[in-house]
Every structure is written in structure tokens, then in C-alpha cells.
Amino acid sequence: MKTAAVVKSDPFIYAVLFAVWALLVYSLNMKYEYFGKEFPSVAFEKQSPQAVQKSLTDAIVNSRRALASEKNREKQCTIAAAVGATYFQIFAASNNALYRDSSETFCVTALRLDSTIGVAHYLLGEIALSKSNQSAAVSYYEKEASQFATSSLGVTPNGLYNAKDPTTRMAAMFSNLRLAFLYSTAFVDGQKAQGKFNAYLSLETDPQRRQSSVQQIQKYWKTQTK
């Protein structure tokens, strides 16, 4: 009789067990939002500066470790440039000059290892501009822009972006934009400004940013014409 009672109570016990399990799993995962967890770049833009700083600091610690243990010169160069870029992002978020200096150190290190490394010239241009050294900035931006062939899609026979990856492309694009503004303001040269802006447009992929840049540069050019 006792066994029969146990067997009869089984469905109820299992129903309760499954319900408890379902509630437990739900409560453990309820804060998860499927569309709330966006992936790399999209999520990056929406993070708060503190969160950005924390994740970047972690990235730097890891990269420095990787740099210390890396023997390959080419990889060392890539890592140094990446650390330089990350330090610059922290500087942009925090406005702390110490991060800018660190960024400069790593960018120079990267260029010493490989003078053609992408991004480093652009970052040094940004650093120079933040120090109000516009002539040095122009020099760096020019080097960055001239390294990149604007006619290419970023395709190489070995695959997409092996040599001209999106980051390099973006660096060249922003360098051209900076130059267009600098040649429109600090070092006025209409022809150069027009040429650099056209080069920027050929690389621009974001329609909203393109629209905004066109409006801004036209504002400068209209002021100069007046």
C-alpha cells in the first residue's frame, strides 16, 4: 500500500519539481535581454565612459602581457599599435594626459618596429592635434593617408583585409577628413582641401557621417568664400 501511495504521488512530485526548476532557471536568467547584449562595436559606443575605461584597461593589461611574451617582430608591432590605440581611447574618454603619453609611446614603438604600420600615424596625428601642434598633425595624417590606396576595396589575393583591414581603412578615411578641415582652416589651401575631402568621401561607409561631414565642410568653405 505504501509503495502504491508513493507511485501515485509521483506525478505531483515531478510536477512540483519541474515547476521549481523552471522558476529557478528563469530567475537566474531573467535579467538577460536577447537584444540588450549587442556585439563589439555597437555595444562599445553605448557604454558609459567608466565601463569603457574598465574594459579598455583590462584589454591593455592583456595586450601588455602578450607584448612581453611575443618574440615575433611583426606581431610585436601589431600589439604595440593596438595598445597605443586603446590608450588613446581611454584618453578620449577620460581626458587624462597620462593615457595620451602612453598612447604616444606605444605608437612610436610600433612605428619603430614597422614604419608602415596602419593606424599609428593617424593616432600620432590625433595626439599632436590634441596638443594643438597642427603642423605635426598634418605631417602624420599625410603619412597615414598616403599609405592607403583609395581605389581598393581592401581586398588582397590572400583574402579580405589581410593588408588593408577596416581599421587601417578607417584611419586613412579620418586622416583625409582631418586634413580636409586643416587645409580649410589652419593651413588654407582650397585645392588640397577639396582633394582630401574627395579622398575621404571615397572611403566613407557611413551615410549619416558622410552627410554630417559634407554639411560641416561646406559651412567652412562658405565662410571662406564670404
Place this chain on the structure above:
Amino acid sequence: MNKTKAASKPETAAKKPLFLAVSQSAWVKFFICLQLLLLAVQFTPDLSTNGDDARYYLLGKSLHDGQGYRQIQHPSKPIENIYPMVFPIMLAIVHFISSSIMLAKIAQGILGALVTLLAFYLFKVYSKSLILPMIALCATCATLSQFGASLMSEIPYLFFSLLALLLYEKSIADPKKAWLFWLTIFISIFPMHCRSVGLAFSVSWVLATFISKKYRYMFAHIAVLAVSVFIYHKLTTWDNSYVVLILQRNTYNPELGLATPAELVTRVFQNIQEYSTHIIQRSLIPFEGPPALIVLTSISCVALIFVGWLRSMFGPMKVLSLYTCVYFGILLMWQTQWSSERFVAGIIPFLYFFLLQGVETLLTLAFGKREKSLKETLTALIATNREAPLSSKGIVWALTVLLCLSNIVFQINFSKTLKSLGPDWKNFYSCADWMRNNTPKSTVVMNRKVELFYVRSQRQGVMYPYSHDVNNVMKVIDTSGVDYVVFDNFYWTSTTRQYLYPAIEAFPNRFQMVYALNNPPTAIYKVVKQ
């Protein structure tokens, strides 16, 4: 009342505590709790990167939304012809409560635990001594947990096949109940409509009922199955795509054409080698170790399963043996790149049972009571379904504990990798996020994983054709009204590089890059309309 008491006496005696004074029922509850715990450890609230689960989820959503059995992720919303209907219908029912993926996955987890419970009630009919070790193995099985934690049709398939077999045994024991008979027949067609490999279930059902002269079960099954297939055909214009998939040399390169009979034979042998030396081990006893040990374990498993299978074949469990045999027959025809644990998952409880029965048979032969000759011993063993001597039970349990530990450790390690996406997937999803944030809802995107991309981006999509002809790819882009293409960099497939990339390269003026990510290089190109 007295009669009831008298009838319950032998049952009570049979259900006396096995060891440690704990009843069989309590042990089953313990194993179910353990299984639920392992499922909770592996649980992730979103879809896996498999792609099939997203497809099932969307088919369920389509049914729930009243759009019919259609591929809502495709711009023309065609009727689904390949994926069977049972699992999407179950998901559609869950959709009535909530469209949350998490809820569907919780329901799937519970179904996984119910599979263990059903296995207990079914195999209790066949063997008393092996039932608890078998349930312990089912509850801790890493492969079953993997599918219990994802929206795949393996677990529902197993659920319905076990339920049909259990009902069959109940119906045979109580043939006067007409409702039980028709319920059995109704459920017996579910495996076929849950997974295409369920054809094995129906074939073995017909064979087993024919051999055991249960003709009404055979004819009723054939009739109900024929009606259901006819209705399904009318509803979905079911085509022969599945047969073509089996006959193709390589589905990911259809230009290679269909396999010749000689190639099909070679494929069968390649699959036998793959299943017997690796996949069976990974499915039943997953562990990392030296290749030689893995091969040895896998072959030993297959040998023991074969012994157990033979004993069942000539004993009272013909239907199980026939089913496993026909099931593997279909698996061996499958293209070799698809051979994996996934296809074994549908019969894992049967394989564990045969494995344990194989061990028990060998132990009984070695240490049990002997007849005058080996032939008589074997006959007695099969005819009476004689149990192993008590001392041998310890060995069976020791082996069970070892296998359970292997599965538990593997699951805990696997759960860590399950919860983190690889960089290729992160970039792919980032592209989906970009599409959702920057494009209108009517946008059509060509990409490698249309279903997953649709769930995340809410943008319909098409797959590029597996064709080396760039004009053919461009034709699909133009005729399908594709607005964007996603150049992914999945490490597990090179189809985008093989088929989509040459078209981008050949027509640079037709593609304008709008979003790009590095590590690994991934990009969205806007299609310039002509």
C-alpha cells in the same frame, strides 16, 4: 480490497530497496534532480549557433502568428518542405504563453527530464536489474543534456518514440482498452513527423508487429501514417528534397552532382568507421584522451552494444533491436560531413541499455550458472532474460559510475564553452545589430545563417546559392531584391569565401562597404541596384 492487497504483494516484493535502503522510485527522483541540475548549469537563454534551432523557433512563431507553416525569415515566405511539423507545433503552443526563447528552452529542458522518466517506465518492463544504472546514464548523458539545453528536435523525437513504445507495451498488456490502442497508434506516428529519420521507427514498428503477429497494430499504424503523410503533403507540398540530400555527393557543393552506387557503398563504410571509432565514444562516454584510448573505448562500446543488441533481438525486445538496426541503416547513408553525435542522440537510451545488457550478458556467461553446453546457456539466457549474479551487479554499477562521472565532467567543461561566443559569431551578430539599428524593416540581407540573423536583426534574408558561377550569385541577389550582403568569416565553414566573395570581387561596382569589423574580418556591403 483483499484481492488488491494480494495482488500488490509480489509487486511490493519486487520493488524492495535495492541498496542503502532507498527505493527505486527515490533513486529515479534523485537522478532526475541531478539531470535538472546539469541542465541548469548548461542553460543559456538564447539560441545556439546551430541554426536549426532558430529555424524551428521561427516555424513555431509562424504557426502561432497564423501565417501557416512558412519560412517567415525569407522575403517570399515559402512553405516549409523539409522540416517535420511536430516540434514546431510544440513550439507554437509555447508561443501562446510567451514568445520568449528562454521559455521555449525551459520547456525543452523539462522534456529532456521527461525522456529520462519515460525511459525508466519503458525499460522497467524489460529489465529490473539494469534499470537504475540505465537511468543514471540517461540522466547524466552529456549528449542528451546538450540537446535538452537547445531547441533541437532530438529530445522531442526521443520523447515520442519512448512514449509510443511504452504505450505499446501497456496496450499489449491490456488489449481490451480500445482508447489505449488508438492512443498508441496515434503517438506511434509522431516520431516520423518529428524527424525524418523517424522513418526508421515506423519501418521497425511494422516489422516488429509483423514478426510478433500483432497485425492490428501493424495495419493501424500503416493506415494512420498514410493519412497523416497525405495531409502533410497537401499542406506543405512535401517534396523529395530530403532524398536528394542523401543522394548528393556534397550538399555544400551541389555542382558535384549525385553519388554513384559505388560511392554510396564507400560512404557507408566511411560512416561505419567514423561511428565505431569516434562518434559512439563521444556520444556515450565523452572524454578527452589519447586517440588510441578513444578508438579502443569506442570499439569496446560498439562490441558490447552488439552483444546486448543480439540478446535483445532474440529475446522479448525485438522492437528495440529492429529499431536501432534500421535507424543506424539510415545514418550510415548520410553524407559523412554530417556524421556526428547529433544523429546518435535519438537512440541513446537504447544504446545505453544494450551496452549494459552486453556487459551483464558477458558477466553472466563468465560467472553465472552454467548449463551443460554454451548453446544451452545462451538459450536459457535469452529465453528467461536471466539476471546476472549478485557479484556481477557491483561491476555493472562500478562501470555505470565511471561513465556517469565522465559525462558529468564533460558537461561541466562544455557548459563554459557553450556560454561564450567565438569572435566570428560576435562579429556576425554585430552585423545583425547594425542592420537592426540602421536599416528599414523591409531590408533583405543575404547571409550564411539567415534564421539566426533574422531572429537578431528582424530583417528577412536569403542564402547565397552554392554556385561557383558569379553571375548565378548576382542573379539571386537581383531577383530576391537583396539590399545588403554579409561577408562573414566563420571558422567552421568556407562557403561565404567560396561562393559569395568571388561575386563581390567580380562586381566591385555593385557592392559598397557600409560596415566592417576586424578580428576576424567581417563586413556588410550595400548592394548597388541596377
